[in-house]
Amino acid sequence: MTREFRDRVGNQYTNMKSMDWFGDSLQAWDSLLRESVQHARILRQTFSVKYVEYEPYTKASQMFSDLENHTMQVSVLHNTHPLWTTEQNLDFRFAHDILGHWKMGSCHNVFNFIGEVAAFKSQCRYLRNRESKLALQTEVIGQAAYRGTFGEFGPQKIGLMKDVIL
Numbered sequence: 001m002t003r004e005f006r007d008r009v010g011n012q013y014t015n016m017k018s019m020d021w022f023g024d025s026l027q028a029w030d031s032l033l034r035e036s037v038q039h040a041r042i043l044r045q046t047f048s049v050k051y052v053e054y055e056p057y058t059k060a061s062q063m064f065s066d067l068e069n070h071t072m073q074v075s076v077l078h079n080t081h082p083l084w085t086t087e088q089n090l091d092f093r094f095a096h097d098i099l100g101h102w103k104m105g106s107c108h109n110v111f112n113f114i115g116e117v118a119a120f121k122s123q124c125r126y127l128r129n130r131e132s133k134l135a136l137q138t139e140v141i142g143q144a145a146y147r148g149t150f151g152e153f154g155p156q157k158i159g160l161m162k163d164v165i166l
Helices: 003-015 025-043 060-068 086-102 113-124 130-150
Strands: 048-052 071-075
Touching (some): 003 130, 025 086, 060 086, 071 086, 086 130
16 A cells, blocks of 8 residues: 555545435445444444543554453544434444454554555455445545545545445
């Protein structure tokens, strides 16, 4: 993953519509939501979740330590989503952090663009539908590329970035 690739994806994310009501977008985002909520429900059988009003982890190793003890903190900050409720978005975050970051192992356990691409690939192994993977690509890789390119979190967008990795 080169800086040029990250910046190209960050600019593509910038140029996307905020909300794509047409085509396969809404169906893909609904598919990702259903799978994420289901994963979160299953994961709660093993992990206890505490919702906090701050960013609980500055390094993935801190999160991994909690997960080894079957606990996890999930931030409620920056939790607005154009389609999902607050609870649904928190379910997504919980599932993404475990199935993406933690399940991929320690080789890329960072929260930067490279780490998010690795987490995306890891989480894709748990998603049944290609539509879910396309929405995940926008949610994870698009936002991480924007942050890496522009130095801040960008606006939440609902659309599909089909020509990035999938």
